[in-house]
Amino acid sequence: MMNPKHALVIGGTGMLRNVSIYLAKHNYTVSVVGRTAGKLKQVMENSPPHSIVPVQADYNSDSFLLGISEAIKKR
Numbered sequence: 191m192m193n194p195k196h197a198l199v200i201g202g203t204g205m206l207r208n209v210s211i212y213l214a215k216h217n218y219t220v221s222v223v224g225r226t227a228g229k230l231k232q233v234m235e236n237s238p239p240h241s242i243v244p245v246q247a248d249y250n251s252d253s254f255l256l257g258i259s260e261a262i263k264k265r
Contacts, residue, residue: 193219196265198258200249203229214241221245221261223254 195218202210203224213220214237221243224230230244243265245257 193217195219196221198261199223203233207233210242211236214238219243219265221265223247223249223257225249 197213197218198221199206199210199213200223202220202222203226207229210220210222210233219241220237222230222233223245224233225246225248227244227246230242230246234242234244243261245261247254247257
């Protein structure tokens with residue numbers, strides 16, 4: 191069953207990294223938008239399993255809109 195508590199954190203691997211991890215540890219599924227795979231992986235490694243949904247995208251690109259659209263559809 192899908193977790194009804196969902197958060198979207200844009201820039202959740204940088205300044206908002208601790209927010210992403212906090213929400214994940216408090217039973218949220220968190221779609222985290224970040225530019226680099228390495229930083230997204232770090233957030234995932236510090237969060238409960240399956241709580242982080244990584245969206246790798248540059249904010250000034252079509253991949254950003256596509257990533258956000260996919261996160262909305264799935265959750």
